[in-house]
Amino acid sequence: MPQAATVTASATPYAIEVEDLVSYYDSRRILDEVSLRVRPGEIMVVMGGSGSGKSTLLRHLLGLNRPAAGRVSLFGADISQASARELYQLRRRMGVSFQNGALFNSMTVEENVAFPLREHTRLDERTIRIMARMKLEVVNLAGFERLMPAQLSGGMIKRAALARALVMDPSLLFFDEPSAGLDPVVSADLDELILRLRDALRVTILVVTHELDSAFRIADRITVLDQGRILITGTVEEVRNSPSERVQNLLNRRSEEIDVDPEEYLRRLTD
Amino acid sequence: MSYQVDEKDGYAVVRLTGEVDLNRSPDARRVILDCLQKKMPLLVDLSGVDYIDSSGVASLVEGYQLSRSRQLDFGLIGVSDAAMNVLRLARLDKVFPIYASLEARLKDTR
Ligand SMILES: Nc1ncnc2c1ncn2[C@@H]1O[C@H](COP(=O)(O)OP(=O)(O)OP(=O)(O)O)[C@@H](O)[C@H]1O
Numbered sequence A: 001m002p003q004a005a006t007v008t009a010s011a012t013p014y015a016i017e018v019e020d021l022v023s024y025y026d027s028r029r030i031l032d033e034v035s036l037r038v039r040p041g042e043i044m045v046v047m048g049g050s051g052s053g054k055s056t057l058l059r060h061l062l063g064l065n066r067p068a069a070g071r072v073s074l075f076g077a078d079i080s081q082a083s084a085r086e087l088y089q090l091r092r093r094m095g096v097s098f099q100n101g102a103l104f105n106s107m108t109v110e111e112n113v114a115f116p117l118r119e120h121t122r123l124d125e126r127t128i129r130i131m132a133r134m135k136l137e138v139v140n141l142a143g144f145e146r147l148m149p150a151q152l153s154g155g156m157i158k159r160a161a162l163a164r165a166l167v168m169d170p171s172l173l174f175f176d177e178p179s180a181g182l183d184p185v186v187s188a189d190l191d192e193l194i195l196r197l198r199d200a201l202r203v204t205i206l207v208v209t210h211e212l213d214s215a216f217r218i219a220d221r222i223t224v225l226d227q228g229r230i231l232i233t234g235t236v237e238e239v240r241n242s243p244s245e246r247v248q249n250l251l252n253r254r255s256e257e258i259d260v261d262p263e264e265y266l267r268r269l270t271d
Numbered sequence B: 001m002s003y004q005v006d007e008k009d010g011y012a013v014v015r016l017t018g019e020v021d022l023n024r025s026p027d028a029r030r031v032i033l034d035c036l037q038k039k040m041p042l043l044v045d046l047s048g049v050d051y052i053d054s055s056g057v058a059s060l061v062e063g064y065q066l067s068r069s070r071q072l073d074f075g076l077i078g079v080s081d082a083a084m085n086v087l088r089l090a091r092l093d094k095v096f097p098i099y100a101s102l103e104a105r106l107k108d109t110r
C-alpha cells in the first residue's frame, strides 16, 4: 500500500515525537514548548494536576488540535504536514479511549466494539463479530455483548471502551484516565491488562492518569506536566527520586500554597 | 502475506507467511474456508508468520468452527511466538488444537 508507505517513510526510532509544541485555546497558552519522545512498545504515563494540559496534549497526538508552534510526529510522519488521506491512515493505527469517552447509548456493547471495524474496514461480517467478541474476552466482558451501555457499571464501561479502542489492533493506544473513579481492585485489573497488551501486541501506549499507584505499576517512563510545561520526564525511579519540590508535591498530592497577589486577587473578585 | 496450499497425508496444509493483517486476512480466510468446503481436514501452518492481527485470528476461529460443524479435523502447526502471543491474549491457545508439525499431528491419536 503506497500511501501507508509514504506515511512511515522517514526512519525514526520513535513512535511518538513531540517537539516544542505550543498550543492555545483562544489567547490562553495551554501547552508551552512541550517535547516528548516515546519509543515503540513503551508505556509512557502522563501525569499532572487538573487543567495542566494532559488531555490537550492527547488531542494534539490524535491530530484533533493544530499546534500554534512545534511539531507532532507519529512513526516519523509530521501529522500537521500529513494529507487528509495520510492522517486517515495514521488514525487507523491509533486506538483511543477518551476521558469522557462514552459508548454509543443506542448500540449494544458488541455493536459499540465492532463500530470502528464497520466504519473503517470491509471485513466480512462474521470476521467482525468474532473480532469484537475476542476483544470482549480480552477485557473480561464475555457474555455481556448484548447488553446496552446503560446496563453496565462504570468499570465495565471503561473496559468496553478499551475493547473498542483495541478492536483495530492499533500500534498506538491512547488512554485518558483509565482508572478514574474505579475501585482499587478494578483499577489494578486494568493496569494488568495494559501490561499484558503491551507484551502481546506491538503496541505503544500513552496513558494519562492521576493515580500514582497505577502510574508506578505500568509506566516505563513518566512525564509530569505542570501548567502546560513538562517538569520532568524519566523512569519511575527518576521521577520518584526527583529533587524538584513541585514534582514531589504532585506525587504526594500536597496542594501547593497558591501565591496571593492581594491587588490582583481583589481585582478578580470585584471586576 | 503469502500463502501456499499442499496436500499431504490426507490433510490440506495451508502455510501462511509474513504479515497477516487487516488488509491480507481476507485472503487467508478465503483459502481456509475453500479447503473446508472441499471437505478436507486442515492444518494451518503459522511457522512463517511474523505478525498476525485479530482479523487473522478471527479467520482461524471461523475455520475451526466450520471444521467442527463438518466434523473435519483442524489444527494449527508451527505456531510462531508472535502468533502465540496474540492467541494467548484472548486465551485462544486453550481453544485451538495446536501441534508442533504435521508429523506431530499424525502421531497424536486424539
Ligand atoms: N475546548 C476547550 N476550549 C477552551 N479551553 C479548553 C478547552 N479544553 C480545555 N481547555 C482548557 O485547557 C486547559 C487544559 O485542559 P486539559 O483538559 O488539557 O487539562 P487536563 O490536564 O486534562 O485536566 P484534567 O486532569 O482535569 O482532565 C484547562 O485550563 C482547560 O480549561
Ligand SMILES: [Mg+2]
Pocket: A054, A055, A056, A099, A176
Ligand atoms: Mg484531562
